[in-house]
Amino acid sequence: MARAGVTVERLTRAAADLADEIGFENVTVSALARGFGVTDASMYSHIRNVRDLRTKVAILALTELAERAAAALAGRSGKDALVAFANAYRDYAREHPGRYAATRFELDPDSASAEAATRHSEMTRALLRGYDLPEPAQTDAVRLLHGFFHGYVSLETAGGFSHSQAVDASWARNLDALDVLLRNWPSQM
Amino acid sequence: MARAGVTVERLTRAAADLADEIGFENVTVSALARGFGVTDASMYSHIRNVRDLRTKVAILALTELAERAAAALAGRSGKDALVAFANAYRDYAREHPGRYAATRFELDPDSASAEAATRHSEMTRALLRGYDLPEPAQTDAVRLLHGFFHGYVSLETAGGFSHSQAVDASWARNLDALDVLLRNWPSQM
DNA sequence: ATCCTTTCTTAGGAGGTCTAGGCAAATGCT
DNA sequence: AGCATTTGCCTAGACCTCCTAAGAAAGGAT
DSSP: OOOOOOOHHHHHHHHHHHHHHHOGGGOOHHHHHHHHTSOHHHHTTTOSSHHHHHHHHHHHHHHHHHHHHHHHHTTOOHHHHHHHHHHHHHHHHHHOHHHHHHHTSOOOSSSTHHHHHHHHHHHHHHHHGGGTOOTTHHHHHHHHHHHHHHHHHHHHHHTTOOOOHHHHHHHHHHHHHHHHHHHTOOOOO | OOOOOOOHHHHHHHHHHHHHHHOGGGOOHHHHHHHHTSOGGGGGGTOSSHHHHHHHHHHHHHHHHHHHHHHHHTTOOHHHHHHHHHHHHHHHHHHOHHHHHHHTSOOOSSSTHHHHHHHHHHHHHHHHGGGTOOTTHHHHHHHHHHHHHHHHHHHHHHTTOOOOHHHHHHHHHHHHHHHHHHHTOOOOO
């Protein structure tokens, strides 16, 4: 009857690790409890329900991703920044597939979750500073970039982490294409 | 003890409808059985397991989406084709959120599922015909477009179907940007 | 009419979510 | 140090989902 020392911090990290191992959708209260050597009912002192648990993992992942993006952008601009940012995004998804899947978890608008989500967007805006886009083009570009990154990464991870030369080359060429796009952004019409 | 007349066809369609109502991830064998007025165990004469059920819905949705894309592309080329294709994609996701979510379901490589999935890609290639891209640029462009469409659509549906003027305008401007990109696709380096 | 296949049933095990009520350990108060 | 309170964990249990096994009934084939 000694205490297992479960805290929300440790619990969230364990859940994130578990997600990377067995997939985000398989992160369950029971499995997590087993990992700590306690009963599932005990978990409910720390979390409200499964959704709450997944939300915590999502916020953790969004925060980590924003930090990596910030590190990648430091001291870079223009295409350098674009490539560094994109690779940070892609590498994170590869190293932490479960955490990355968690970033796609739909969190409800309230809760402090908004903070982690917006930090993510702000990094993308920082990336765009080098391209000198006016509003509203900047907002459009943020959406386009997120759309592209996510789409590409999810196609890739769905394909079984092939990490082939062909895919790498395609990725690099698409970054070239995006760079061209950002430099020639249509001003009107 | 009369027969409920469940067939794989009807079952798949009912599951797809259910997905649109309550979300793809909530499509459950039990819920589906309730809808037909039979026990959950009866379902297993028609499907192998939950994964099989979801796969069937995914194939249905991919097929429908490919049909819509084909209809949108008929008689169009260049930017007209791009806009029509993109709108077909987006409209489908809006009208059938559950089915659209199903198109993101990761199906295992075997099974006839591959057919429906590739039809989807072929439509995107047809769209690109008007831009006259050589290989491998064409493959890259397919990925970029899928990435963008999916990312944008999922951001939008996650945001609660706001369908605001601002989002519509952003969408239109991003299509402009993509058109510019496809016309100025970087030939090398 | 009889057999065969398909569809549906009941029964039940395994495992997941979550609540209620309770005991014991850790912490805070005086 | 002694006490009360909070907190962490427990058992028990209701309810849901997935899925299998064994058998009954419906419908078609011969």
